[in-house]
Amino acid sequence: MIIILTIFFTTLLSAQTLDLLYKKAKEYEQNGDFKEAMLAYKEIANKERNINRTYIDEEIKVTNDVITENLNPIENEETVETIEQILASNFNLYPYHENYLFPISYDTRKRSDGRNQMETKFQLSVKKPIISNFFGFNETVYFGYTHTSWWQLYNESAPFRETNYRPEIFVNIPYISSDKTALKGFKFGFLHESNGQDEPKSRSWNRLYLESYFQLGNLFAIPKVWYRIPEKEIDDDNPDIQDYLGYGDLTLVYPYKRHTFKLLLRNNMKFDDDNKGFTQLDWTFPFFGSKNTFGYIQLSNGYGDSLIDYDKEISRINFGISLSR
Incomplete structure (x- = not known):
C-alpha cells in the first residue's frame, strides 16, 4: 500500500510539474525564445521518462532494501553502494x-x-x-x-x-x-x-x-x-x-x-x-x-x-x- 501511495503522489506531483513546464515552453515559443523552449521540452521528456519508470524503480528499491537488511553490516559506504548496484542489475539498456x-x-x-x-x-x-x-x-x-x-x-x-x-x-x-x-x-x-x-x-x-x-x-x-x-x-x-x-x-x-x-x-x-x-x-x-x-x-x-x-x-x-x- 505504501508503494502504491508513493507512486500515486509522485505521479500526481510530476504531472502538475509537467503542466507548468508545458505552459512555460509555449510561452518561450510564442516569444521567439526557441533555445529556452527546447531546453524546457528536453526537461519535460526527462521527467516523463522518470514517471514511466517510477513503478519499476520502486519495486526494485523495496526488493533491494529487504535483501540489504539481511546482509552482514558493512562499514564502507562505497562498498554498500556497489552492492546495491549489483542487486539492482540496472544496466540502462x-x-x-x-x-x-x-x-x-x-x-x-x-x-x-x-x-x-x-x-x-x-x-x-x-x-x-x-x-x-x-x-x-x-x-x-x-x-x-x-x-x-x-x-x-x-x-x-x-x-x-x-x-x-x-x-x-x-x-x-x-x-x-x-x-x-x-x-x-x-x-x-x-x-x-x-x-x-x-x-x-x-x-x-x-x-x-x-x-x-x-x-x-x-x-x-x-x-x-x-x-x-x-x-x-x-x-x-x-x-x-x-x-x-x-x-x-x-x-x-x-x-x-x-x-x-x-x-x-x-x-x-x-x-x-x-x-x-x-x-x-x-x-x-x-x-x-x-x-x-x-x-x-x-x-x-x-x-x-x-x-x-x-x-x-x-x-x-x-x-x-x-x-x-
Missing part, C-alpha cells in the same frame, strides 16, 4: 533497432544449397549510453549491439542457417537552432559486422559511418554514408561487397497514428549492367490493442539480405511481431 520475431520468413526463390524457402527470422537490438555531454554539444556516446538470425525452423534438424553480429560505438548529436530547420541531428560511429563462421562461409567488414536526421512534417528522412576500413587481401572474406551494398543508404520513416511505415533504399550507384540495389518496406501496426507489441510486415528485394547472401538477389516476405520500433 534501451531498444536500438527493431526487436522482432518473424515466424514466417519466405524467400520467393529456391536456392542451390538446399535451404528451405520458409524459415524464421528474428532480431535483438539494444544500446547503452556510456557518457553524455562530454564535449558540450549535448552529445551522447552509445555502445550498440544488433543480432539477426535466420533459422531453418521448418527443416527436420532446424539449424540456424545464418547469424549476423553487429557491435558498434556511435555518437548522437542533436542539432538545436533558433530557426526551425529540417535538420534535427547527426550520428556517426564505427560498426563491425560479421557472421562468426569459418571459411569458406566467413563474412565480415568494418565501417565508419555518418547519418543525419531530417524532419518534413510527419516524414523523417535519414541519409547514411559509410567508408569501409580496408583489410589485407589475404584476410578479406568479401572484397567486392561494396559492389553490391554501395556506399550508403536512405531511410524514410512515416508515422501515422499508431502505424509506422518505413522505406529503406540502397544502391551501388553504378548506372550500367553492374547496377545493384536493395529495397525494404516495413509496416508496423497495433497488435490487439497492445501498446508495446506491434504487428509487423516486411517486404524486401535486392542484394544484401544477409552477409552470406550479400551477392545474391533475394526477394523476401516476412510476417510477425515487433517489440520495439
Whole structure:
C-alpha cells in the first residue's frame, strides 16, 4: 500500500510539474525564445521518462532494501553502494533497432544449397549510453549491439542457417537552432559486422559511418554514408561487397497514428549492367490493442539480405511481431 501511495503522489506531483513546464515552453515559443523552449521540452521528456519508470524503480528499491537488511553490516559506504548496484542489475539498456520475431520468413526463390524457402527470422537490438555531454554539444556516446538470425525452423534438424553480429560505438548529436530547420541531428560511429563462421562461409567488414536526421512534417528522412576500413587481401572474406551494398543508404520513416511505415533504399550507384540495389518496406501496426507489441510486415528485394547472401538477389516476405520500433 505504501508503494502504491508513493507512486500515486509522485505521479500526481510530476504531472502538475509537467503542466507548468508545458505552459512555460509555449510561452518561450510564442516569444521567439526557441533555445529556452527546447531546453524546457528536453526537461519535460526527462521527467516523463522518470514517471514511466517510477513503478519499476520502486519495486526494485523495496526488493533491494529487504535483501540489504539481511546482509552482514558493512562499514564502507562505497562498498554498500556497489552492492546495491549489483542487486539492482540496472544496466540502462534501451531498444536500438527493431526487436522482432518473424515466424514466417519466405524467400520467393529456391536456392542451390538446399535451404528451405520458409524459415524464421528474428532480431535483438539494444544500446547503452556510456557518457553524455562530454564535449558540450549535448552529445551522447552509445555502445550498440544488433543480432539477426535466420533459422531453418521448418527443416527436420532446424539449424540456424545464418547469424549476423553487429557491435558498434556511435555518437548522437542533436542539432538545436533558433530557426526551425529540417535538420534535427547527426550520428556517426564505427560498426563491425560479421557472421562468426569459418571459411569458406566467413563474412565480415568494418565501417565508419555518418547519418543525419531530417524532419518534413510527419516524414523523417535519414541519409547514411559509410567508408569501409580496408583489410589485407589475404584476410578479406568479401572484397567486392561494396559492389553490391554501395556506399550508403536512405531511410524514410512515416508515422501515422499508431502505424509506422518505413522505406529503406540502397544502391551501388553504378548506372550500367553492374547496377545493384536493395529495397525494404516495413509496416508496423497495433497488435490487439497492445501498446508495446506491434504487428509487423516486411517486404524486401535486392542484394544484401544477409552477409552470406550479400551477392545474391533475394526477394523476401516476412510476417510477425515487433517489440520495439
